[in-house]
Amino acid sequence: MTSPESGLSWLRPQDGASLQAMQELVAKLSELTGRGSAADGLVEVTVDNAGALSQVVIDAQAMRLGSAELSAHVLTAAKAASLDLQAHTQAVLRETYGEQALNLDAASAGDQLMNELKGMQAGLSRSLDDIKAEVSRIHAASAPSS
Template sequence: MTSEFGDFANIDIEKLLAGADQQFAKMEELQKVMADMVGTAADEREFVKVDYASEGIRELTIHPKAMRLSSGELSDIIKQVVADAAEDLQRQANEAMAEVFGEEDNPMKLINDPDAAMQQIKSAEAAYNRTFDDVMGELDRIRRRLDL
């Protein structure tokens, strides 16, 4: 038996809602995990150690021996170690997101690949346009049947 609503009449709402609930649960778990993530780094002599979290530098430890360095050398080491710790945090976030979304659907991949992000946006736009046209066509057919 075919329905005037096409495939929409065969949608399993319970399954759809269960899938949405699973995605929301995954997102909540991801938020908890990411809130506790801390990127860490140190220079090779361990003069400078940094813990870097979502709010920025959480901990900066400078060994007393580092005071023998020139201010320029120390500054360069601090900047590099902060960058390394931020990169470590980013790596952890990428891994967590890949675990939740899978490698292919990991949204973090799009950050590093603007062309892929634009392609997904264009694809989503095309799907939206097709859906909108289908819905408007169906509404027009209903309007004509009801002689409105």
């Protein structure tokens, strides 16, 4: 469960509609990608929502470069893709939560949101279990004795 000191405690939904909105936000964040290029577009890199390389495209013209230069271009494109992903993440968070989202670390916001959501779901599950137990207790107490 999340602690009250969590940096994202202000994100916690107060009702079911907000919980659904947060689940939609997590889904939207999980679909984000970042793209970057280098060497005048001869090297293109895509990263997934976790920042891992998901695609590298190297134009045949770039193969004429030396290995060190080509490696440098791949790294440059990967860094640009990572920054692009962070910008997309910040934009989604800002769209959803306004200026408070500016204080979030875009690189870890998705993981933090997932942890918040898991904590809330665990709390809801415990509450439902408590309600079921109370209903069972009431039924047992009101059942006619033989």
